[in-house]
Amino acid sequence: MSSEILNYLQPYNPLSIEAKEITFPMQPKGTPYSLLVIPDDNIEEVMEDTLDDYDSLTDYVDQQLALLQQMDVLDTFRTLVSHQLLDTDLAEQAKSIQHMNWASLYEMYSRLWEGHAWLDERLIPYQVDSLWPDFHAASEPTDQWITLPLPDSREYIAPLMVPMGGFNECPAPILQASLFQYWHQQYKAIPIIVNESIWILQASIRPVTDEEALLLAQEHFMFCSYVLESFESIGQYATYLQKQEFWYFWWD
Numbered sequence: 081m082s083s084e085i086l087n088y089l090q091p092y093n094p095l096s097i098e099a100k101e102i103t104f105p106m107q108p109k110g111t112p113y114s115l116l117v118i119p120d121d122n123i124e125e126v127m128e129d130t131l132d133d134y135d136s137l138t139d140y141v142d143q144q145l146a147l148l149q150q151m152d153v154l155d156t157f158r159t160l161v162s163h164q165l166l167d168t169d170l171a172e173q174a175k176s177i178q179h180m181n182w183a184s185l186y187e188m189y190s191r192l193w194e195g196h197a198w199l200d201e202r203l204i205p206y207q208v209d210s211l212w213p214d215f216h217a218a219s220e221p222t223d224q225w226i227t228l229p230l231p232d233s234r235e236y237i238a239p240l241m242v243p244m245g246g247f248n249e250c251p252a253p254i255l256q257a258s259l260f261q262y263w264h265q266q267y268k269a270i271p272i273i274v275n276e277s278i279w280i281l282q283a284s285i286r287p288v289t290d291e292e293a294l295l296l297a298q299e300h301f302m303f304c305s306y307v308l309e310s311f312e313s314i315g316q317y318a319t320y321l322q323k324q325e326f327w328y329f330w331w332d
Contacts, residue, residue: 082224085119088127091138092241094228102225104212105326115238117226118215118275123244130243130253141240144254148237148261154182156258157302160251161189168192189302198301200313203290206320211310211328213278230270236260238271239279250277250331251303259303267296269327281327293318304329
């Protein structure tokens with residue numbers, strides 16, 4: 081599987097590396113950023129299906145990047161919530177989402193979790209030892225991983241270079257890239273690890289005020305509800321974001 085993914089990524093100078101040589105956390109600050117790609121059959125399949133209608137990966141990236149530059153981040157969140165409402169009791173209300181402001185949009189999304197303790201916005205201390213999954217154990221059959229240099233100041237295009245997701249609850253690559261671009265502008269957040277169901281970002285800037293931290297936590301929750309599975313509430317997750325630089329998104 082690594083060889084096929086490497087072949088797709090050739091225009092961007094990927095490097096195959098022994099999995100056993102990687103330790104986590106892995107990206108020193110101040111160094112050029114590379115994305116660690118943990119390959120598997122699912123990533124290969126998504127890349128193959130995605131690129132089926134394009135001449136090459138660079139063709140796909142260029143066309144998607146042109147679309148990305150026209151996207152508004154609020155519209156991205158509207159699209160995410162609209163998808164979440166499908167097949168729920170709130171599906172009929174999805175028609176009004178395109179005119180909602182942020183506050184109304186988050187209130188609508190919160191209704192999917194009505195009564196859940198996750199919605200508690202009180203900022204309380206967190207007790208999370210580590211959010212790092214055991215990649216080596218999870219990827220035991222794959223002894224070759226890939227490092228992929230990311231373009232300076234445009235690291236947010238990583239989901240276009242390594243398209244994953246786009247089905248079930250995991251957003252499409254261009255929606256991922258839209259939010260990564262937004263968070264890069266706000267927090268210098270850089271994608272550093274990807275596998276079939278995970279993105280990990282490293283943020284050089286952390287939210288300063290409680291209000292800013294809570295807003296960022298809400299954005300993460302709307303992008304990937306699983307971010308709260310290691311926390312008691314969104315308020316506790318906001319406290320985590322004020323103290324930690326690594327953001328861990330995963331989809332079941």
